[in-house]
Structures are given as C-alpha cells and as structure tokens.
Amino acid sequence: AQSVTQLDSHVSVSEGTPVLLRCNYSSSYSPSLFWYVQHPNKGLQLLLKYTSAATLVKGINGFEAEFKKSETSFHLTKPSAHMSDAAEYFCVVSVPDSWGKLQFGAGTQVVVTP
Amino acid sequence: GAVVSQHPSWVICKSGTSVKIECRSLDFQATTMFWYRQFPKQSLMLMATSNEGSKATYEQGVEKDKFLINHASLTLSTLTVTSAHPEDSSFYICSARRGADGGQPQHFGDGTRLSIL
Numbered sequence: 001a002q003s004v005t006q007l008d009s010h011v012s013v014s015e016g017t018p019v020l021l022r023c024n025y026s027s028s029y030s031p032s033l034f035w036y037v038q039h040p041n042k043g044l045q046l047l048l049k050y051t052s053a054a055t056l057v058k059g060i061n062g063f064e065a066e067f068k069k070s071e072t073s074f075h076l077t078k079p080s081a082h083m084s085d086a087a088e089y090f091c092v093v094s095v096p097d098s099w100g101k102l103q104f105g106a107g108t109q110v111v112v113t114p
Numbered sequence: 115g116a117v118v119s120q121h122p123s124w125v126i127c128k129s130g131t132s133v134k135i136e137c138r139s140l141d142f143q144a145t146t147m148f149w150y151r152q153f154p155k156q157s158l159m160l161m162a163t164s165n166e167g168s169k170a171t172y173e174q175g176v177e178k179d180k181f182l183i184n185h186a187s188l189t190l191s192t193l194t195v196t197s198a199h200p201e202d203s204s205f206y207i208c209s210a211r212r213g214a215d216g217g218q219p220q221h222f223g224d225g226t227r228l229s230i231l
Contacts, residue, residue: 032217043120043207043222044158051217090157099146099171100216104157 002027004074004091006105013081014113021076021108023091032094033074034102035065039087047089050074061085086112117141118210120223128231129200135193135226137208143188144210148220149181152205164191165214198230 007022025031032051036044048059055067065076074091091105117140125133137147146165150158162178164170164185172178180202182194191210195202205227209220 034219036222041205041225041227043118043224044209046219046221049217049219094216096216099163099165100211100214100218101148101160101163102158102220107157 002029002031002093002095002103004033004093004103004105006089006091006108008108009106010109010111012111012113015083016080019076019078019081019085019110021089021091021110023074023076023105024072025074025091025093026072027093029096032096032100033065033067034092034094035059035063035074035076036090036092037087038090038107044090047076081110081112083112083114086110116219116221118144118208118221118223120208120226122226123224124227124229126229126231127198130197133195133198133228135195135206135208135228137191137193137210137223139189139210139221142210142212142221144191145188145213146211147185147191148209148211149183149191149193150207150209152207152225158207161193195228198228200230203228203230 003026005024034049035047038044048057050067058064089108093103095101119138121136149161161176162170162172170183185191207225209222211220
C-alpha cells in the first residue's frame with residue numbers, strides 16, 4: 001500500500017530564512033511523488049514532481065525536493081522564505097492502480113513571520 | 115499550461131435544491147478527472163474518478179445517487195449534488211490529468227465553496 005506521512009502539521013519561519021517541510025513515504029513500487037501548495041480558499045498548485053529521474057527535483061518559486069530511497073523521504077526545501085509562501089503544503093504519492101489515484105499527506109501549515 | 119477552470123467558485127442555495135459544478139481543462143485534453151471534497155483544516159478526500167465516455171468510479175462511502183458525475187468530453191466534467199442538504203456543505207475541488215498514467219500530475223481547479231441553508 002502507498003502512503004505519505006508529513007512529519008510536521010505546522011511550521012513557522014521568519015522571512016528570508018530556510019524552509020524545510022518533511023515527508024516520508026511508503027510504497028511497494030517505485031513511487032511517483034508530488035508536492036502541492038494550497039492557498040486559502042484555493043485549489044492546489046503543483047510545486048514539483050518526482051518520477052524516478054533525477055533524485056533532486058527543482059520546482060517552481062525556488063522550491064526543491066530530494067528523493068532519498070534509503071530513508072524513504074521526499075523533503076521539500078526553499079533557501080529563503082517569502083511572505084507569499086504562507087500556505088498549506090501537501091506531500092502526495094500516486095497509487096499505481098488503474099487510475100493513478102493520489103494519496104495525500106495530512107498537510108503542513110506554513111506561517112511566515114516578518 | 116495545464117489550466118483547470120472550476121465554476122462556480124461559490125454557491126449558496128436552499129436545502130433540497132440540486133447544484134451543478136463544472137470542471138474544465140482549458141488547454142489540454144483530460145482523459146481522467148477527479149472530484150474531491152475538503153473539510154476545514156483537513157486534507158482532500160477523493161470522491162470519484164471519471165474517465166471520458168465512461169461511468170465514474172466512486173470511492174467507498176460516497177453516494178453515487180447523491181453526487182452525479184458526468185465526463186462528457188475530454189475537457190469537461192460535471193458534479194451535480196442532488197437534493198442538497200446542510201451536511202453537503204463543503205469545499206469541492208476537481209482535478210484533471212492527461213492520460214491514465216499516474217506519474218503524470220493532476221492539475222487542480224480553484225474549488226467551489228458550497229453552502230446549503
């Protein structure tokens with residue numbers, strides 16, 4: 001079975017400091033992993049995806065994530081937080097059934113303080 | 115690219131009425147579309163998966179007669195909440211994906227806030 005665990009429900013950072021959002025996955029297969037961001041009352045925006053190519057994946061808005069098979073992790077990072085990064089972040093794994101449904105983590109709320 | 119438009123963004127209606135929500139992929143053909151429901155401060159809950167030209171596949175516990183899904187073309191899927199009641203009030207989000215490959219990302223609409231009085 002596929003699942004993801006986001007290790008922090010809430011992260012608070014100061015503007016200009018690094019952001020680290022932790023995600024561990026469980027998968028019987030080589031997983032397809034995604035990070036999405038959701039701003040209040042909005043849908044989800046794709047930040048980046050991993051699909052068994054390079055283990056270091058660069059996304060939009062300065063975010064990147066590293067796939068570590070030995071640690072079953074897919075942590076999301078950004079070197080310098082911006083106020084606009086305040087949002088809910090979801091780590092997601094694709095379930096390799098016939099429809100490729102997504103299994104969502106519980107989400108991490110990011111707060112950015114001036 | 116990969117823009118998904120969802121309409122309406124907000125709807126308020128009386129108990130017992132039916133509400134239709136549209137989900138359109140504007141710049142790509144979506145073989146597969148998904149409908150989710152999101153409760154406050156929670157993650158997304160998949161309601162159903164729809165493929166163009168075939169019946170939707172509903173998740174366990176989702177009433178198919180209450181939540182009617184139609185995927186009539188490669189760019190349009192609709193969700194109709196029939197005889198809506200206050201407990202159906204929620205944030206509904208659709209997504210669309212090129213093809214059936216789970217490695218392809220889903221692209222999400224901006225959601226519909228449904229309030230039943």
